[in-house]
Amino acid sequence: MDKATEAATAASSSDPQVGLRAVVALQRLAEALEALQVDNARRKGWSWQQIADALGVSKQAVHKKHAGRPATDPSWRD
Amino acid sequence: MFERFTKQARALVIDTQEQARRMGHGAIGTQHLLLALLAQDERPAALLRNAGVTYAQIETAVRRYLGEPEPALGPEDTEALRAIGIDLDEVRARIEEDFGPSALTPQPPPPPRRRFGLGRRNHEFDPPRPAGDRHIPFTPRAKKVLELSLREAIRLGHRHIGTELILLGLLRESEGLAAKVLADARVDVPALRRQIEASLREAA
DSSP states (O other): OHHHHHHHHHHSOSOHHHHHHHHHHHHHHHHHHHHHHHHHHHHTTOOHHHHHHHHTSOHHHHHHHHSSSOOSOGGGOO | OGGGBOHHHHHHHHHHHHHHHHTTOSSBOHHHHHHHHHHSOSHHHHHHHHTTOOHHHHHHHHHHHTTOOOOOOOHHHHHHHHTTTOOHHHHHHHHHHHHOTTTTSOOOOOOOOOOSOOSOOOGGGSOOOOTTOOOOOBOHHHHHHHHHHHHHHHHTTOSSBOHHHHHHHHHHOOSSHHHHHHHHTTOOHHHHHHHHHHHHHHHO
8 A cells, every 4th residue: 555655645736735635535445445355355265364465464463453343334245 | 731832732732623523522532632743734743654654544543443433435535536546436336346335335333432521621721722612621641641741841941832742742641542553553652752852952
């Protein structure tokens, strides 16, 4: 996400207010997508280790962040 | 107590109310001081960002600690992303093709828990505010941060309390939500303190 954030900041307007708000929105989007994709992976039987490897973070980090929170909308569960 | 605060520090204290209100919280805690520091375009925000801390990250961490849902991606986010060439509606449409109509919408909040506002009222510490605003009290720990800022000012020989000193006070407080989320973000607090003190010496 950091690289995407940097690229987006570099590409954006030189007004810090606009640029920084875009960074916040990108981070929110990334968080929402991460929650959705982690839930999807769990429902498809992926282990925390596999998810951590795919995200490029430690298993502890991904478990701590996602194991306790309420699941994203389960209406699409497959 | 607030007469010793600089203009920026007063603006910061006023903004803590906005931060609390925006998150739907009934009291101003240490986390709102941290968020207000990050929202200000001042030296403390730069030092915090340097230490790897961002506004969105802290907001998310705070919500997670309190068991609240992630912030929804609202119209402001759509606008902000458009400025850098990302069409959020298009992203949403692609996601919803695979995951259903409310995939990017956060889940409804759990019933609220009483966590704040348990302290005795102490008007000396009540934040300055624009007239006509609903009053939001400080938690005892947030008041403690302001006391600690004053103590830091005395220790460092400053007559006035600026936003750097408020950040130093915040880093001295070790039990509030700000301390917890900073620890989770693995911020090197002693190193950050040294940087703030160096920044204060430069400015002097």
